[in-house]
Amino acid sequence: MLDRVIDRQCDDLHRAAEAQDPPAFLATLQELWQGTEDCDPATADAVLVRLCDLFGRLSPGLGARLAVMGGAMVENGADPAPLIDPVVAGVCDALERSAEFARAWRAVTDRRLPEPGPEDHVLLGAARVLSGPFGLLGRLGLGRRLPSPRALDLAVGWSIADDWSTAATTLLQRSAAIRAEFSRRPRLTAAVAAVEDDRPDLWCLPRLLAVLDDEPLIVVHRPAARAYAMTIGGIGDNFQLSTLLAHVLSEHVPVTIPHPSWVEAATDGPLRPEAGPIVDRFDVRDATGELIRNAGHPAEIPLLDGHRVVVLDRPSFRRTWNIGRTYPMMRPSITLDRVLSEEETRMWSSRLAPVS
Structure with a gap:
């Protein structure tokens, strides 16, 4: 009424x-x-x-x-x-x-x-x-x-x-x-x-x-020689993706845990985190060895045999940004479906181009 x-x-x-x-x-x-x-x-x-x-x-x-x-x-x-x-x-x-x-x-x-x-x-x-x-x-x-x-x-x-x-x-x-x-x-x-x-x-x-939903993602953490099958959705850009990857994988790979307010800014909290600028935790590359542009979006990550592949390396320099997500009303999803076996990890790692 x-x-x-x-x-x-x-x-x-x-x-x-x-x-x-x-x-x-x-x-x-x-x-x-x-x-x-x-x-x-x-x-x-x-x-x-x-x-x-x-x-x-x-x-x-x-x-x-x-x-x-x-x-x-x-x-x-x-x-x-x-x-x-x-x-x-x-x-x-x-x-x-x-x-x-x-x-x-x-x-x-x-x-x-x-x-x-x-x-x-x-x-x-x-x-x-x-x-x-x-x-x-x-x-x-x-x-x-x-x-x-x-x-x-x-x-x-x-x-x-x-x-x-x-x-x-x-x-x-x-x-x-x-x-x-x-x-x-x-x-x-x-x-x-x-x-x-x-x-x-x-x-x-x-x-x-162009936003991807229910999209499979293979993530290879090169320093730890581990790989993961993940599913993402509703992620507006690769700044946001990088923060969420660091958050989800923080219990599995050696990485400085993102500040909680950075994660909130990348999901459903205030856009500008109270802890100050978000600091990148990885160099993020595709399977060809090219750096993935933070300002780009996940749909631009090239496919390898039908899978988008993200390779995480130790950060080569300090990158920061102030906004946690581009689209305030869009709620992202990112799930770790499973840890790949050593054999699967070797298979994906063998197909990655070396860093130039």
Whole structure:
């Protein structure tokens, strides 16, 4: 049961959508946000259900603002299931328009692509009237080269891609099941790939789509001549992976145990550990002998016979970082499945390239 004020605001939101009144819709959406900013999961769940009834009645721009609000409800504990389909559809549409916008832009000018700014959001409700020479199209330089309605569609898509991406990244951090659902959408994969070079501001989206879940990992600790079969999931980058490997293996190999606050920062605690900068405990290499970039992510670790292989050596110099995980809401998993036998360890070790 919703609070009466929140229930009334949801009703007002539906009325504004039916009346096609963007200013009233945005004002009510802001009121609803303020009233639910710290709401309990049951309220967030009920609000999200009401919000998701609206997507089919809204312009892409207003839909993008609604999607951000829906993501906030997911952060407050709402079941994300009703939001998945509208967000996938919205982000695909915005990214596809963004890719076409970039192609059209390059066809008419050699200027740099514009940086989408928050000021464009106030224009979304009045998108149909912004085709004049002093409006959005005039600023983008497309009005004379493309039919005005289509040029406006592309400019709006370019403008709202960030909001749709924000909602998508919220969902992708929520669970492995949602990440698997997103990865099964070929349209989304293609849309993200089409804009990845032109929209570095959306970097979280392709990185989250590449997150590995239930991924087998062979870890060889070269100084101890021991190897381990592990399974990882929900790990955003190799900084985080390195910390978690040191934590899980600290009872098995000679390594200085990571400070508990480093481990908390890499799992579900404050992002910045109270103990100060996290100190790397290993040189982390792949099977070819190359150092694995801490700033990279596990999906970049090359496969060897279908397994990603990580080789741990003593640290050659002191490396530190301040943040325990890139994605605050994504909970990692790392399990030590078994200690490999001496024979298995020799087999994997024999296939490793020497350190150059």
